[in-house]
Amino acid sequence: MKIGNDITSIQYLRAIAAISVLCFHGSAAYGLNFRVGAAGVDIFFVISGFIMWVTTEGRSVGPQEFMVRRLFRIVPLYWIATAATFVMAVLKPQFFFNIDTSIGNLIGSLLFLPVMKGEAMHPIVEQGWTLSYEMFFYLIFSISLFLPELRRLWFLMVALVAVVITHYLLPLGYISVFTEPVILEFAAGVVIGRLWKQGFRLSFHAAIGLMIAGLVLLMASDLIPHVDRAVRWGIPAVLLLSGAVFAERERGAPKLAFLHFLGDASYSIYVWHVLTGVIVTALLLRAGVPHAAQPAFLVLGSLAFAIICYLFIERPILRKMRPPRPQPA
Template sequence: MQHNAETMTGVIVPSIHSIQYLRALAASAVVCFHVSEQFDGPFSVGAAGVDVFFVISGFIMWVTTASRPADPVGFIGRRITRIVPLYWIVTFMTAAAMLIKPQFFYDQLLSPLSLGRSLFFLPLLQDGALHPVVLQGWTLSYEMMFYLVFALTLFLGERWRLGVLVGSLTIIVALHFVLPEGYARSFTSPIVLEFAAGVILARLWLQDVRLSFGLALTLLGGGFLLLAVIPLVDADMPRVLRWGIPAMLIVAGAVFAERARPFRPVALFSFLGEASYSIYLWHALVAVAVTGITLRLGVLPALQPALIVVLSLVFSAMLYLVVEKPLIRALHPSRPKGIKRGKETPLTQAADT
């Protein structure tokens, strides 16, 4: 049977173990992508882990706030205390490493301006893309923008909230096609629609929509199949279509398959899901250190990519236990245990319920 958990409001909500599994998978895929990129490998599809994260983020933010008293200020406060402390730690550590070993960071830029703007999710543009000190931190700029829009819709009644939220995200994307190249346009990427997709899935899930187990698995498998096939058909397809649609199918298939046939979670996968924010933030810095060690030890080049992936995952997960988990306990002492409906995203660990 599917386990239930009680939120701080006393509402009994079901756990969604598949969300944690997908977070673990998405974080691992991004690690593989970056290591593959480092060695000019073929695993570019691993970057789609970010798109899965975005869909999950929309899903969980809607589920955690539905049918509960609106608290926009509290919502933003929880998001900030959940995301910012670890991000700042990793950013300062990365900046220190760049100063000590700049040759390990290629064309990455470090200046007081780039550091300051990175800390506040307004990184400098480089080649038309957001370019924070922690390179993968560009996704958090979109997350924070989504949280801001989401918080504003919490001032509305539930009757209007979904339409206004999805409409606002659609308008933001529409601006992408009329704004000139520049900083404002960089925040209007169509990837923002992946948050909206997650919100819509959450609305359907909360309305107790049910799919047969076979149909849900078809959606899940279809999503993975599209990830593999679309680049072969049209490698230049816009990201929101190339990876966003498969990500939506994967999340939908996973949560509705679990609803149709609940399962007992595997501890390792659940742990990696809990550690996914740390894995996502730390892995690039850890991979630099591991690469240096493998080169010093003379590890065979053919073995280096797999070894770097495994050790990056292991050490980043350890940093979750050593750094992030104590931060969570200190900043959210009343946070319930377990993986609840009230948990968070891909990139930003579980939300406070």
Template sequence: MTSIHSIQYLRGLAACAVVCFHVSEQFGGPFNVGAAGVDVFFVISGFIMWVTTAGRTADPWRFMGRRITRIVPLYWIVTLLTVAGILIKPQFFYGHFFSVANFVGSLFFLPVLQEGALHPIVIQGWTLCYEMMFYLVFTLVLFLSERWRFGVLVSALVAIVALHFVLPAGYAQAFTDPVVIEFAAGVAVGRLWLQGARLPLGVALAMVVLGFLLLAAGPLFDAGMARALRWGVPAALIVAGAVFAERARPFKPAALPTFLGDASYSIYLWHVVVGVLATGVVLRIGIPSALQPATILVATVALSAMLYLIVEKPLIGLLHPQRPKSVVKASNAAAAGAAERGRLQA
């Protein structure tokens, strides 16, 4: 099976962009657009879920089980360590909110609401609340015949967003935020990709460039513009352009961006806790203030990626053991001529 290397690259880039955003925020910098890495993740998630399930015998329970075992264990570990950090050094965890109710709610993706927004113990974990909701909807759709799935899935996601504008404030309105439509965009790109659609290399690259230009131009737009428009549309252009550019001109992947893609979930989850530790060390050893942001950024990404090797990768091996090679080869032979799916675990 052929890997979609551009997806791995974008996952690593998105995770590092979010780290840049939080470091910039810590020092009062201007890199708010780094938060759009989340929107890229949402589009990629829709793409991956569609590509890795289409054309296969549906097993909704197995799908949801694998999503839970892939996402939850590491998230719980980071949540527990964040709670410990808050209790030991609360002054280092500015903006975090700890209570027993929020701790329990965070573990089950129902954290407290602050100003109508989800606010779990691990502050960046709000995105996982939407991911888990998307997985739930996707699981239900897998019970349908394959010919109905795309239409029902996209319609359901659009309906969820439509409800946002009529529901009263509370969890229902929070979980129907328009950002949900970004998953549908990824699903649509994935369907086109599996159908064998192609774009000229120049057009695909132009889409990627346009997406990044729109992100850079974000401050010029109305501050009240919905995130799904301001950052979701550029994210969809970037993901679509990248996968179709790779189809037009495949390339041999480089080791570092591929590794960062593999480690992207760990980088995303660990970076706030690790960033707090890195900041403490940087301040203690007296690094000049001008070098502090870059030092903290590099240290945070490096240490978070290391935790992928130390914690997440062993967890994956334990919970998602690889099939014997003979079975894999037989499966691959049987799947010859089927759509490419690649190494696309989210």
């Protein structure tokens, strides 16, 4: 199922989202203000809902096949990154902050149920909390595959809204975390995917207008810091994705090979960038790079190492898991 990879704008948004989160963490390490970079997570969530619908509508994909494919796509790289981060945090704890390196949290992180501190999950891989949400969404989506497509759409909408309602009725532990309104970003992506598959069209200028509106709202998001992220960053993410895919439908998208490549590498960039950032920080300190120049070197170095991880870890894994092509008679 590679339809998502064939939509060029989705590839570009994946790249932008991953690099935005990387810059967010890189700036935070130096006390700089780039909070809007965290919105890359929300863009990923909307993309995920979109891709899950687009790659299953009109295809006979059962719940088991769907979950197996998603687990094969997500788990191996995440487990490798979790194990590597755990080892580094145990050996060099001075470079890691607020990471619970207990065996219980290691096991919980591998199972997407890490320890909770306050009202948030704290896996070994700092940004791994988002994958817990992804897995929760995949579980709900797999159940929907028992139903015909139209009923499946309504089931997903009702189920995800009901989950969020539960957040306000039973605010306890993991229930409170997994029922956050951010779950609705997946639902929005599903709706956009349904419209896209049904051939819905927007004029090119209207689609570009949606993208501009999304960017403006993102840039202005610091003016409403206490609003739930599903509103603060989720709505702009929905506008960006909608505008991008429907603008591409009307006039195509420019071919930017490197940005497309970064889209392919976006999962590795996302999963590895905190650990590679620690490694780059250590190298910068040892090399005596001036403090003012360190943030830029940190971002570029983390990105470079993450791309190496994609080329030599993720891509070989994907090749091994790809089903063999049938041989010609």
